[in-house]
Amino acid sequence: MKRQIIIFGIFSILIVFAQPAMADRQGFVRTVVIDPGHGGRDPGALGAQSKEKDIVLAIALKLGGYIESNFDDVKVIYTRTTDEFVELHRRAQIANENKADLFISIHCNSAANRRAFGAETFVMGLHRSQENLEVARKENAAILYEDNYLETYGGYDPNSPEANIIFSMYQNIYLNQSLTMASLLQDQFRDRAGRHDRGVKQAGFLILYNITMPGILVEAGFLSNPQEEKYLMSEMGQAHIASAIFRAFRDYKNYQDNLVAQQLENNGSIYAKSARHGSGVSISEDNTGLASKTKDGPIISFRVQFATTSQERAVDDPVFKDLQGVGFYFHEGLYKYTLGNESTVESAGQIQQKLHARGFNDAFIVAFKDNERIPLADAIKLIEQQAHNP
Ligand SMILES: [Zn+2]
Secondary structure (H helix, E strand, O other): OHHHHHHHHHHHHHHHHOOOOOOOOOOOOOEEEEEEOOEOOEOOOEOOOOEHHHHHHHHHHHHHHHHHHHOOOOEEEEOOOOOOOOOHHHHHHHHHHOOOOEEEEEEEEOOOOOOOOOEEEEEEOOOOOHHHHHHHHHHHHHHHHOOOHHHHOOOOOOOOHHHHHHHHHOOOOOHHHHHHHHHHHHHHHHHOOOOOEEEEEEEOOHHHHOOOOOEEEEEEEEOOOHHHHHHHHOHHHHHHHHHHHHHHHHHHHHHHHHHHHHHHHHHOOOOOOOOOOOOOOOOOHHHOOOOOOOOOOOOEEEEEEEEEEOOOOOOOOHHHOOOOOEEEEEEOOEEEEEEEEEOOHHHHHHHHHHHHHOOOOOOEEEEEEOOEEEOHHHHHHHHHHHHHOO
16 A cells, blocks of 8 residues: 555656656756755754755855856856745756756765765765665755645655655666766865765755756765864855866866757757657667777777676676677776777767666766776866867
8 A cells, every 4th residue: 555655656746847858958058056955944964063054055155156257158046045945846946947957956964973074976866875875865854844745745755765766767868967067076076175085976866856957966075074064164165165066067068068069060950969868779789989089189988887797707698688799898806897889978878878778777887098997077078178179
């Protein structure tokens, strides 16, 4: 019986909140929605001396200011600019109605272990660890401050262990763009803001579930860690965090805008080639060698890694479920199996989605420079540079 209620809940949520998947926003980055978490009667995480709602608002306003003063062509929209309570579905609605090109939700973490510290960025997806699930559960609990949350969210109850079932049906059509932004941001947190890099993660966040554009949820640091709380409360700390997000936004916008400009040039229409939503996307077995060398530059390629073993397996091993064109590389003592060899991260994203559909839920994109594994963000930057100096 309980299951039936939950299933009913799934459909209600889909009906009420699911936006048409064809709402394609493969365009220039012109509108960004900045979402400071919590507010008003919902304080968010509590530090010894601070509340999450105040810190994330300060960071959000700084970030918006940096974007506005550096980009004439970008409209900044906030889900709140004061200490007010904004319902979670309303936040998503603001982003969807304004046809935002990117959504940035800003939060701070807390943990029972006071030593936990560092910054992490989430994109919508299935959690791979209990720890990630716990972060999403805490943030989703914001709806408990809403009057009719069960009704509004189709029976979704953040406290129910089964609640996350709805997220397993989720198809993140903006996963690649969201991952690009997330990984650019973690680079900035690590290299520019000197934060401990906790990495790019996935979990089922209601707020990201309900938006119809690429989006990330930033956990800027732990208010439960006394040193980090002090940093996050300081003017300097807030400016560092905001400027890290700003720099990642700038790099993401450059990357995305170049990509769109290139596609416009190549195809006349950016939509002509945009096949990433349909079920018609197929794993192209003849992709090998697609990654091409531009004049004098290194060869940058993207593959989708879906399995790792300590012992080599034949590519026709049953574990590969009859996938064609499986390749592997040896890295850090392990055999890592991949599909595709693509010149763009988008094209690799299509293969990744197909692999997810085949049950390889953990498949993710890896990048190579002249066949050496490199960080994804580095590869994207190199491609961008090559685009500038053809
Ligand atoms: Zn939060």
